[in-house]
Amino acid sequence: MDFLSEQSPSMLPGNRSLPPLQGAIQAPHGTTIVAASFPGGVVLAGDRRATMGNMIAQRDIEKVFPADEYSAVGIAGTAGLAVEMVKLFQLELEHFEKVEGATLSLEGKANRLSTMIRSNLAMAMQGLAVVPLFAGYDIDRGKGRIFSYDVTGGRSEEHGYAATGSGSIFARGSMKKLFREDLTEEQTLTLVVQALYDAADDDSATGGPDVARRIYPIVTVITDEGFRKLDDTESSEIARSILERRLEQPDGPRAALL
């Protein structure tokens, strides 16, 4: 990135001059991303909807990307900018790895992403914010970790679970009631899809599982074996089993009152 800023600064997202503001800019926005950790790894998932104002811009957008072998990033906010940011982030991690011959630490990766979000602040002030969620497996500590960001690049590590995007309030509420420290990998996968379902239930900008078009959430899991994205069959299985239970109980599983 430092090399790029010297060689061709115009290619970096932060260095573009902005046109004067004329009302809100209409661009596709991505919506809800959720993450939850379990002993031995972390799960990161996102819905498939992109909205432009009150219109659905895209039904099958992918918003969760591998950053490198042991980490992934999910994006909420202006889709175009976010995808570019992820691309640059992936490039930087790979470039560092090749030049130095060693991977960055997970903290290092998280900090790097923080700087990139901050460089987008001017855009964010005009309504083109990018707020990602970063999750990875920390090889040194042997556990999955989640980092959430605010629009100014502020970084905070989340313990257990986290959500970002317009449906995050509902997703977080859902996970708050369902999350336990000792979930297995499969249970955690179900947990995040439940949370996305709840987010889609109450937030118009978040898409639920689309059975007719066979569009299901993107679910990824990172363990000591590296990054893995669930294929369509696996992800549809989870979504369908949840859907079936919701036919009986539309609000989903209930936590005990006391």
Place this chain on the structure above:
Amino acid sequence: MSTPFYVSPQQAMADRAEYARKGIARGRSLVVLQFADGIVFVGENPSRALHKFSEIYDRIGFAAAGKYNEYENLRIGGVRYADLRGYTYDRDDVTARGLANVYAQTLGTIFSSAAEKPYEVELVVAEVGAGPEGDQIYRLPHDGSIVDEHGSVAVGGNAEQISSFLDQRHRDGMSLAEALKLAVQALSREANGNEREIPAERLEVAVLDRTRPQQRKFKRIVGRQLTRLLDADGAGATPTDAPSDSETEDAGSPGTETPGTVTPDSDADGSAKE
């Protein structure tokens, strides 16, 4: 007033070439061979940290003999070129041919510029294709020329002798263990015809393996996996060695896997371990 000595351009270039050749000849040689599933890099390198081979991009590997600081400089330049090009256009638009051209330009400029000393390096840029016919190997000598090589190539001190040895014995479709053994044989021949033993710890081995499921095909072969490949007896008979075998495989069962077996571990250890 003193007149500078006249040196004819021929003489000046010959001197510079001589200087560079001597520098390269001091380094240990290394070889790059094609095998059935890709391209293997083998060299003698006492250091664990200072690599002679490295990954440039998804399908492109780099090998260098000569002065470390000079080829390291070129390597980082190559990684930057490749990453920038891949970011600007697409990952598929980064090719070994383009990279070799950039290296040739750089080396050629340095070689003929009177202000700088010529680089004492010889490079190999290799790209693995979807099939053996798509593999490309380019050798770049110190003066900026490009040689398009097929099958096998040797650079460094004893290069001529080693490459004639390899040319006679290398054939298409060798397994990794066969290619590796041939390479070690070639490297252990000394200039005076004697043979010496190179222990596995002093070998640096890396492959560009087209069967790797990841986008990045470069992988170093170290530790147990290397010893297992070197020990694989009668490797000619069995195509034993999918290089994507992980090192965590049981070392007691050499040659039981079929090519293309991929354990989940192999995904993990490729890019992370250096």
